[in-house]
Amino acid sequence: MNTSPINNQFANRIANSDPSGLADLFMASSDPKNISFAGGYPDTSLFPETDLATSFSQAIANQHQAIFQYTDAKGPLKLREQLITRHNFNNNGQFDPANILVTQGGQQAIDLISRLFLNTQTGLALEAPTYMGAIAAFQAYEPTFYEIPMEEDGLNLTIFENELKKSQATSQKIKLLYTIPDFQNPTGITMSTPKRQRLAQLAKEYNFYIIEDSPYRELRYHGEPQPTIQSFDTDDRVLFVSSFSKILSPGLRIGYVVGSSKLITQLAGLKAAVDVQSPTLTLEALSYYLEHFNLDAHINQLKVRYQAKLAAMLTALTIHMPSNLKFTKPSGGFFIWLEHQDAFDMNDFMQQICLPQAHIVFVPSNGQYPVSNVTNGARLNFSNVSILQIQLGIEKLAHLLTTEN
Numbered sequence: 001m002n003t004s005p006i007n008n009q010f011a012n013r014i015a016n017s018d019p020s021g022l023a024d025l026f027m028a029s030s031d032p033k034n035i036s037f038a039g040g041y042p043d044t045s046l047f048p049e050t051d052l053a054t055s056f057s058q059a060i061a062n063q064h065q066a067i068f069q070y071t072d073a074k075g076p077l078k079l080r081e082q083l084i085t086r087h088n089f090n091n092n093g094q095f096d097p098a099n100i101l102v103t104q105g106g107q108q109a110i111d112l113i114s115r116l117f118l119n120t121q122t123g124l125a126l127e128a129p130t131y132m133g134a135i136a137a138f139q140a141y142e143p144t145f146y147e148i149p150m151e152e153d154g155l156n157l158t159i160f161e162n163e164l165k166k167s168q169a170t171s172q173k174i175k176l177l178y179t180i181p182d183f184q185n186p187t188g189i190t191m192s193t194p195k196r197q198r199l200a201q202l203a204k205e206y207n208f209y210i211i212e213d214s215p216y217r218e219l220r221y222h223g224e225p226q227p228t229i230q231s232f233d234t235d236d237r238v239l240f241v242s243s244f245s246k247i248l249s250p251g252l253r254i255g256y257v258v259g260s261s262k263l264i265t266q267l268a269g270l271k272a273a274v275d276v277q278s279p280t281l282t283l284e285a286l287s288y289y290l291e292h293f294n295l296d297a298h299i300n301q302l303k304v305r306y307q308a309k310l311a312a313m314l315t316a317l318t319i320h321m322p323s324n325l326k327f328t329k330p331s332g333g334f335f336i337w338l339e340h341q342d343a344f345d346m347n348d349f350m351q352q353i354c355l356p357q358a359h360i361v362f363v364p365s366n367g368q369y370p371v372s373n374v375t376n377g378a379r380l381n382f383s384n385v386s387i388l389q390i391q392l393g394i395e396k397l398a399h400l401l402t403t404e405n
Ligand SMILES: Cc1ncc(COP(=O)(O)O)c(C=O)c1O
Pocket: 040, 104, 105, 106, 107, 108, 131, 133, 180, 185, 213, 215, 242, 243, 244, 245, 250, 254, 255
Protein backbone atom coordinates (compact mmCIF):
# COMPACT_ATOMS: atom_id res chain seq x y z
CA MET A 1 0.00 0.00 0.00
CA ASN A 2 1.30 3.46 -0.87
CA THR A 3 1.39 5.48 2.33
CA SER A 4 3.33 8.45 0.96
CA PRO A 5 1.53 11.74 1.58
CA ILE A 6 2.75 12.97 -1.82
CA ASN A 7 0.01 13.14 -4.44
CA ASN A 8 0.98 10.49 -6.98
CA GLN A 9 -0.48 12.44 -9.82
CA PHE A 10 2.13 15.15 -9.37
CA ALA A 11 4.92 12.76 -8.40
CA ASN A 12 4.30 10.99 -11.73
CA ARG A 13 4.48 14.30 -13.46
CA ILE A 14 8.03 14.84 -12.25
CA ALA A 15 9.02 11.26 -13.02
CA ASN A 16 7.58 11.38 -16.54
CA SER A 17 8.63 14.81 -17.58
CA ASP A 18 12.31 13.98 -18.01
CA PRO A 19 12.31 10.64 -19.79
CA SER A 20 15.70 10.98 -21.41
CA GLY A 21 17.82 13.08 -19.14
CA LEU A 22 16.76 16.34 -20.75
CA ALA A 23 17.73 18.28 -17.63
CA ASP A 24 21.37 17.24 -18.25
CA LEU A 25 20.97 18.18 -21.85
CA PHE A 26 19.92 21.71 -20.95
CA MET A 27 22.84 21.95 -18.52
CA ALA A 28 25.17 21.02 -21.39
CA SER A 29 23.35 23.55 -23.49
CA SER A 30 24.42 26.46 -21.28
CA ASP A 31 28.08 25.36 -21.13
CA PRO A 32 30.00 27.86 -23.31
CA LYS A 33 32.34 25.18 -24.66
CA ASN A 34 29.39 23.52 -26.40
CA ILE A 35 27.51 24.70 -29.47
CA SER A 36 23.89 24.47 -28.43
CA PHE A 37 21.09 23.89 -30.90
CA ALA A 38 19.04 22.65 -27.94
CA GLY A 39 17.40 25.65 -26.27
CA GLY A 40 14.40 27.63 -27.39
CA TYR A 41 15.87 30.90 -26.23
CA PRO A 42 15.73 34.21 -28.10
CA ASP A 43 19.10 35.82 -28.96
CA THR A 44 20.26 37.48 -25.71
CA SER A 45 21.95 40.33 -27.58
CA LEU A 46 18.61 41.41 -29.10
CA PHE A 47 16.72 42.28 -25.93
CA PRO A 48 15.89 46.03 -25.94
CA GLU A 49 17.64 46.62 -22.63
CA THR A 50 17.53 50.43 -22.61
CA ASP A 51 13.87 50.67 -23.61
CA LEU A 52 12.86 48.07 -21.04
CA ALA A 53 14.89 49.80 -18.32
CA THR A 54 13.16 53.09 -19.18
CA SER A 55 9.78 51.34 -19.11
CA PHE A 56 10.34 50.00 -15.60
CA SER A 57 11.68 53.28 -14.19
CA GLN A 58 9.07 55.47 -15.92
CA ALA A 59 6.21 53.17 -14.93
CA ILE A 60 7.30 53.61 -11.30
CA ALA A 61 7.85 57.37 -11.71
CA ASN A 62 4.36 57.76 -13.19
CA GLN A 63 2.46 55.62 -10.71
CA HIS A 64 4.48 55.97 -7.49
CA GLN A 65 3.30 53.66 -4.68
CA ALA A 66 0.28 52.39 -6.64
CA ILE A 67 2.52 50.25 -8.85
CA PHE A 68 3.47 48.13 -5.83
CA GLN A 69 -0.19 47.32 -5.04
CA TYR A 70 -2.28 44.26 -6.04
CA THR A 71 -4.05 44.47 -9.38
CA ASP A 72 -6.85 42.61 -11.22
CA ALA A 73 -6.18 38.85 -11.58
CA LYS A 74 -6.82 39.22 -15.32
CA GLY A 75 -4.18 41.98 -15.56
CA PRO A 76 -4.60 45.80 -15.39
CA LEU A 77 -7.44 47.00 -17.63
CA LYS A 78 -5.22 49.35 -19.62
CA LEU A 79 -2.77 46.57 -20.48
CA ARG A 80 -5.62 44.27 -21.50
CA GLU A 81 -6.95 47.03 -23.74
CA GLN A 82 -3.54 47.42 -25.35
CA LEU A 83 -3.10 43.66 -25.83
CA ILE A 84 -6.56 43.03 -27.22
CA THR A 85 -6.26 46.00 -29.62
CA ARG A 86 -3.00 44.54 -30.90
CA HIS A 87 -4.51 41.04 -31.14
CA ASN A 88 -7.57 42.35 -33.03
CA PHE A 89 -5.45 44.46 -35.38
CA ASN A 90 -3.08 41.59 -36.25
CA ASN A 91 -5.75 38.93 -36.58
CA ASN A 92 -8.96 40.69 -37.63
CA GLY A 93 -10.42 39.90 -34.24
CA GLN A 94 -13.44 41.46 -32.55
CA PHE A 95 -12.55 40.95 -28.93
CA ASP A 96 -12.61 43.29 -25.95
CA PRO A 97 -10.71 43.32 -22.62
CA ALA A 98 -13.18 40.83 -21.07
CA ASN A 99 -11.84 38.30 -23.60
CA ILE A 100 -8.23 38.32 -22.42
CA LEU A 101 -6.39 36.97 -19.40
CA VAL A 102 -2.77 37.98 -18.88
CA THR A 103 -0.71 35.04 -17.62
CA GLN A 104 2.86 34.26 -16.50
CA GLY A 105 4.07 33.33 -19.95
CA GLY A 106 2.18 31.13 -22.38
CA GLN A 107 3.18 28.21 -20.15
CA GLN A 108 0.80 29.27 -17.39
CA ALA A 109 -2.02 29.68 -19.91
CA ILE A 110 -1.48 26.07 -21.04
CA ASP A 111 -1.51 24.86 -17.45
CA LEU A 112 -4.67 26.83 -16.52
CA ILE A 113 -6.52 25.56 -19.59
CA SER A 114 -5.44 22.02 -18.66
CA ARG A 115 -6.89 22.52 -15.17
CA LEU A 116 -10.18 23.59 -16.68
CA PHE A 117 -10.52 20.77 -19.22
CA LEU A 118 -8.42 17.75 -18.33
CA ASN A 119 -8.68 14.85 -15.94
CA THR A 120 -8.12 11.10 -16.08
CA GLN A 121 -11.37 10.69 -18.02
CA THR A 122 -10.56 13.10 -20.84
CA GLY A 123 -8.92 12.68 -24.20
CA LEU A 124 -6.36 15.26 -25.35
CA ALA A 125 -5.25 15.33 -28.97
CA LEU A 126 -1.95 16.93 -29.92
CA GLU A 127 0.52 17.17 -32.74
CA ALA A 128 3.26 14.55 -32.66
CA PRO A 129 5.93 15.71 -32.02
CA THR A 130 5.03 18.75 -29.93
CA TYR A 131 6.38 21.29 -27.40
CA MET A 132 7.86 19.49 -24.40
CA GLY A 133 6.75 22.11 -21.88
CA ALA A 134 3.13 21.54 -22.90
CA ILE A 135 3.53 17.76 -22.56
CA ALA A 136 4.88 18.30 -19.03
CA ALA A 137 1.92 20.56 -18.16
CA PHE A 138 -0.65 18.10 -19.56
CA GLN A 139 0.89 15.06 -17.85
CA ALA A 140 -0.05 16.41 -14.41
CA TYR A 141 -3.73 15.90 -15.26
CA GLU A 142 -3.22 12.40 -16.70
CA PRO A 143 -5.48 12.67 -19.75
CA THR A 144 -5.45 10.02 -22.48
CA PHE A 145 -3.13 11.32 -25.19
CA TYR A 146 -4.04 11.03 -28.85
CA GLU A 147 -0.91 11.68 -30.91
CA ILE A 148 -1.74 13.07 -34.35
CA PRO A 149 1.10 12.90 -36.89
CA MET A 150 2.32 16.00 -38.70
CA GLU A 151 2.27 16.54 -42.45
CA GLU A 152 4.01 19.29 -44.43
CA ASP A 153 0.95 21.54 -43.99
CA GLY A 154 0.17 20.80 -40.37
CA LEU A 155 -1.50 18.03 -38.43
CA ASN A 156 -2.96 15.10 -40.37
CA LEU A 157 -6.69 15.84 -40.38
CA THR A 158 -7.73 12.48 -41.80
CA ILE A 159 -6.12 10.67 -38.89
CA PHE A 160 -7.43 13.28 -36.46
CA GLU A 161 -11.00 12.90 -37.66
CA ASN A 162 -10.73 9.12 -37.38
CA GLU A 163 -9.49 9.45 -33.82
CA LEU A 164 -12.34 11.84 -33.05
CA LYS A 165 -14.88 9.33 -34.38
CA LYS A 166 -13.34 6.42 -32.51
CA SER A 167 -13.04 8.35 -29.26
CA GLN A 168 -16.77 9.21 -29.25
CA ALA A 169 -17.62 5.65 -28.27
CA THR A 170 -15.12 5.53 -25.41
CA SER A 171 -14.98 7.01 -21.92
CA GLN A 172 -11.96 9.08 -23.02
CA LYS A 173 -13.60 11.32 -25.60
CA ILE A 174 -11.36 13.97 -27.11
CA LYS A 175 -12.31 17.18 -25.31
CA LEU A 176 -9.30 19.29 -26.20
CA LEU A 177 -6.86 19.70 -29.09
CA TYR A 178 -3.48 21.34 -28.51
CA THR A 179 -1.96 22.77 -31.68
CA ILE A 180 0.88 25.16 -32.54
CA PRO A 181 -0.18 26.21 -36.04
CA ASP A 182 2.56 28.77 -36.75
CA PHE A 183 6.20 27.61 -37.05
CA GLN A 184 5.50 24.74 -34.74
CA ASN A 185 7.81 23.84 -31.89
CA PRO A 186 9.61 21.52 -32.68
CA THR A 187 9.09 21.00 -36.44
CA GLY A 188 8.86 24.59 -37.73
CA ILE A 189 5.78 23.53 -39.76
CA THR A 190 2.92 25.99 -40.43
CA MET A 191 -0.66 24.79 -40.82
CA SER A 192 -2.45 25.57 -44.11
CA THR A 193 -5.50 27.84 -44.15
CA PRO A 194 -7.98 25.11 -45.22
CA LYS A 195 -6.84 22.95 -42.30
CA ARG A 196 -7.37 25.84 -39.88
CA GLN A 197 -10.87 26.38 -41.21
CA ARG A 198 -11.69 22.68 -41.06
CA LEU A 199 -10.43 22.40 -37.48
CA ALA A 200 -12.81 25.13 -36.34
CA GLN A 201 -15.68 23.21 -38.00
CA LEU A 202 -14.60 19.89 -36.49
CA ALA A 203 -14.52 21.42 -33.01
CA LYS A 204 -18.18 22.29 -33.33
CA GLU A 205 -19.12 18.99 -34.96
CA TYR A 206 -17.34 16.80 -32.37
CA ASN A 207 -17.74 19.09 -29.35
CA PHE A 208 -14.14 19.74 -28.40
CA TYR A 209 -12.08 22.87 -27.63
CA ILE A 210 -8.82 24.03 -29.19
CA ILE A 211 -5.71 25.54 -27.65
CA GLU A 212 -4.18 27.56 -30.48
CA ASP A 213 -0.70 28.18 -29.06
CA SER A 214 1.13 30.67 -31.22
CA PRO A 215 4.14 32.36 -29.58
CA TYR A 216 6.14 32.40 -32.86
CA ARG A 217 3.33 33.80 -35.02
CA GLU A 218 4.85 37.28 -35.40
CA LEU A 219 8.29 35.89 -36.26
CA ARG A 220 7.57 35.20 -39.94
CA TYR A 221 10.62 35.67 -42.15
CA HIS A 222 8.94 35.26 -45.52
CA GLY A 223 5.50 34.66 -47.04
CA GLU A 224 2.08 35.85 -45.94
CA PRO A 225 0.53 35.10 -42.53
CA GLN A 226 -2.28 32.53 -42.39
CA PRO A 227 -5.47 33.51 -40.58
CA THR A 228 -5.70 32.18 -37.03
CA ILE A 229 -7.85 29.13 -36.32
CA GLN A 230 -9.70 31.43 -33.94
CA SER A 231 -10.73 33.67 -36.85
CA PHE A 232 -12.81 30.74 -38.24
CA ASP A 233 -14.37 29.93 -34.88
CA THR A 234 -18.07 30.77 -34.71
CA ASP A 235 -18.73 28.77 -31.56
CA ASP A 236 -16.29 30.11 -28.91
CA ARG A 237 -14.21 26.95 -29.02
CA VAL A 238 -10.75 28.36 -29.53
CA LEU A 239 -8.45 29.63 -26.79
CA PHE A 240 -5.66 31.56 -28.49
CA VAL A 241 -2.46 31.61 -26.42
CA SER A 242 0.53 33.82 -27.05
CA SER A 243 3.44 35.39 -25.25
CA PHE A 244 5.99 38.19 -25.12
CA SER A 245 8.77 35.68 -24.48
CA LYS A 246 9.95 35.31 -28.06
CA ILE A 247 9.23 38.83 -29.34
CA LEU A 248 10.35 40.86 -26.32
CA SER A 249 11.77 39.00 -23.31
CA PRO A 250 11.03 35.64 -21.63
CA GLY A 251 12.28 37.04 -18.32
CA LEU A 252 9.20 39.27 -18.15
CA ARG A 253 7.06 36.12 -17.91
CA ILE A 254 4.11 37.68 -19.71
CA GLY A 255 1.75 35.71 -21.89
CA TYR A 256 -1.97 35.81 -22.48
CA VAL A 257 -5.01 33.84 -23.56
CA VAL A 258 -7.86 35.18 -25.70
CA GLY A 259 -11.25 33.46 -25.75
CA SER A 260 -14.91 33.73 -24.81
CA SER A 261 -15.53 35.94 -21.76
CA LYS A 262 -17.08 32.94 -20.00
CA LEU A 263 -13.97 30.79 -20.36
CA ILE A 264 -11.68 33.73 -19.57
CA THR A 265 -13.57 34.38 -16.31
CA GLN A 266 -13.18 30.71 -15.36
CA LEU A 267 -9.47 30.76 -16.21
CA ALA A 268 -9.02 33.99 -14.22
CA GLY A 269 -10.59 32.26 -11.20
CA LEU A 270 -8.10 29.41 -11.57
CA LYS A 271 -5.21 31.85 -11.93
CA ALA A 272 -6.26 33.70 -8.79
CA ALA A 273 -6.11 30.39 -6.92
CA VAL A 274 -2.63 29.64 -8.26
CA ASP A 275 -0.77 32.95 -7.90
CA VAL A 276 -3.39 35.69 -7.24
CA GLN A 277 -2.07 37.73 -10.18
CA SER A 278 1.05 38.34 -12.24
CA PRO A 279 3.45 40.98 -10.79
CA THR A 280 1.92 44.46 -11.13
CA LEU A 281 5.32 46.08 -11.69
CA THR A 282 6.16 43.96 -14.74
CA LEU A 283 2.67 44.31 -16.21
CA GLU A 284 2.79 48.10 -15.84
CA ALA A 285 6.29 48.22 -17.35
CA LEU A 286 5.02 46.30 -20.39
CA SER A 287 2.08 48.65 -20.65
CA TYR A 288 4.48 51.63 -20.63
CA TYR A 289 6.69 49.94 -23.25
CA LEU A 290 3.73 49.31 -25.57
CA GLU A 291 2.59 52.92 -25.27
CA HIS A 292 5.96 54.64 -25.69
CA PHE A 293 8.11 52.33 -27.82
CA ASN A 294 7.52 50.64 -31.14
CA LEU A 295 7.19 46.89 -30.60
CA ASP A 296 6.58 46.25 -34.30
CA ALA A 297 9.81 48.02 -35.24
CA HIS A 298 11.62 45.89 -32.64
CA ILE A 299 10.06 42.71 -34.08
CA ASN A 300 11.18 43.79 -37.57
CA GLN A 301 14.76 43.99 -36.30
CA LEU A 302 14.45 40.52 -34.77
CA LYS A 303 13.12 39.18 -38.06
CA VAL A 304 16.14 40.45 -40.01
CA ARG A 305 18.54 38.72 -37.61
CA TYR A 306 16.61 35.47 -37.26
CA GLN A 307 15.98 35.23 -40.99
CA ALA A 308 19.76 35.33 -41.57
CA LYS A 309 20.29 32.58 -38.98
CA LEU A 310 17.56 30.40 -40.43
CA ALA A 311 19.02 30.85 -43.92
CA ALA A 312 22.52 29.97 -42.64
CA MET A 313 21.25 26.79 -41.01
CA LEU A 314 19.25 25.70 -44.07
CA THR A 315 22.27 26.32 -46.33
CA ALA A 316 24.59 24.37 -44.03
CA LEU A 317 22.11 21.48 -43.80
CA THR A 318 21.68 21.43 -47.59
CA ILE A 319 25.43 21.38 -48.21
CA HIS A 320 26.50 18.93 -45.51
CA MET A 321 23.71 16.54 -44.48
CA PRO A 322 23.76 13.05 -45.99
CA SER A 323 20.73 12.27 -48.17
CA ASN A 324 19.14 9.91 -45.63
CA LEU A 325 18.55 12.82 -43.29
CA LYS A 326 15.59 15.04 -44.16
CA PHE A 327 14.88 18.43 -42.65
CA THR A 328 11.99 20.91 -42.65
CA LYS A 329 12.24 24.35 -44.29
CA PRO A 330 10.32 26.72 -42.01
CA SER A 331 9.33 30.29 -42.93
CA GLY A 332 9.67 31.58 -39.38
CA GLY A 333 10.01 30.70 -35.71
CA PHE A 334 13.05 29.24 -33.95
CA PHE A 335 13.32 25.60 -35.03
CA ILE A 336 14.17 23.13 -37.81
CA TRP A 337 13.33 19.43 -37.50
CA LEU A 338 15.89 16.91 -38.66
CA GLU A 339 14.80 13.34 -39.29
CA HIS A 340 16.81 10.24 -40.01
CA GLN A 341 15.07 8.16 -42.67
CA ASP A 342 16.36 4.86 -41.19
CA ALA A 343 16.10 3.38 -37.71
CA PHE A 344 18.36 5.58 -35.59
CA ASP A 345 18.60 6.69 -31.97
CA MET A 346 19.32 10.43 -31.85
CA ASN A 347 19.46 10.43 -28.06
CA ASP A 348 22.19 7.76 -27.93
CA PHE A 349 24.00 9.48 -30.76
CA MET A 350 23.94 12.81 -28.98
CA GLN A 351 24.90 11.55 -25.53
CA GLN A 352 27.59 9.11 -26.65
CA ILE A 353 29.08 10.66 -29.77
CA CYS A 354 27.93 14.14 -30.68
CA LEU A 355 28.31 15.82 -27.26
CA PRO A 356 31.58 14.15 -26.14
CA GLN A 357 33.28 14.30 -29.56
CA ALA A 358 31.95 17.49 -31.14
CA HIS A 359 30.51 19.43 -28.17
CA ILE A 360 27.22 19.88 -29.96
CA VAL A 361 23.82 19.66 -28.25
CA PHE A 362 20.32 19.38 -29.75
CA VAL A 363 16.99 18.01 -28.50
CA PRO A 364 16.44 14.38 -29.55
CA SER A 365 12.91 13.43 -30.60
CA ASN A 366 12.00 10.95 -27.87
CA GLY A 367 10.97 13.52 -25.23
CA GLN A 368 8.82 15.37 -27.74
CA TYR A 369 6.12 12.70 -27.99
CA PRO A 370 3.99 12.09 -24.89
CA VAL A 371 3.41 8.40 -25.60
CA SER A 372 5.39 6.86 -28.43
CA ASN A 373 9.12 6.45 -28.35
CA VAL A 374 10.20 7.96 -31.65
CA THR A 375 14.00 8.11 -31.71
CA ASN A 376 14.99 9.18 -35.21
CA GLY A 377 14.31 12.95 -35.02
CA ALA A 378 16.04 16.03 -33.62
CA ARG A 379 15.00 19.61 -32.95
CA LEU A 380 17.58 22.17 -34.03
CA ASN A 381 17.32 25.72 -32.67
CA PHE A 382 18.94 28.55 -34.62
CA SER A 383 17.85 31.67 -32.68
CA ASN A 384 20.45 31.77 -29.92
CA VAL A 385 23.58 30.65 -31.80
CA SER A 386 25.80 32.80 -34.00
CA ILE A 387 25.94 32.27 -37.75
CA LEU A 388 29.52 31.04 -37.36
CA GLN A 389 28.42 28.50 -34.73
CA ILE A 390 25.62 27.40 -37.05
CA GLN A 391 28.03 26.84 -39.94
CA LEU A 392 30.65 25.04 -37.83
CA GLY A 393 28.14 23.07 -35.76
CA ILE A 394 26.02 21.80 -38.64
CA GLU A 395 29.09 20.76 -40.63
CA LYS A 396 30.44 18.78 -37.65
CA LEU A 397 27.04 17.29 -36.88
CA ALA A 398 26.61 16.20 -40.51
CA HIS A 399 30.09 14.71 -40.55
CA LEU A 400 29.35 12.61 -37.45
CA LEU A 401 25.97 11.51 -38.81
CA THR A 402 27.64 10.48 -42.09
CA THR A 403 30.22 8.42 -40.18
CA GLU A 404 27.50 6.82 -38.04
CA ASN A 405 25.44 5.71 -41.03
C1 LIG B 1 5.02 26.44 -28.39
C2 LIG B 1 5.35 27.10 -27.10
N1 LIG B 1 4.35 27.42 -26.28
C3 LIG B 1 4.58 28.03 -25.10
C4 LIG B 1 5.85 28.31 -24.69
C5 LIG B 1 6.02 28.93 -23.34
O1 LIG B 1 6.71 30.09 -23.36
P1 LIG B 1 6.52 31.22 -22.25
O2 LIG B 1 5.89 30.60 -21.05
O3 LIG B 1 7.89 31.72 -22.00
O4 LIG B 1 5.61 32.22 -22.88
C6 LIG B 1 6.95 27.99 -25.52
C7 LIG B 1 8.32 28.25 -25.10
O5 LIG B 1 9.28 27.75 -25.62
C8 LIG B 1 6.68 27.37 -26.76
O6 LIG B 1 7.65 27.04 -27.61
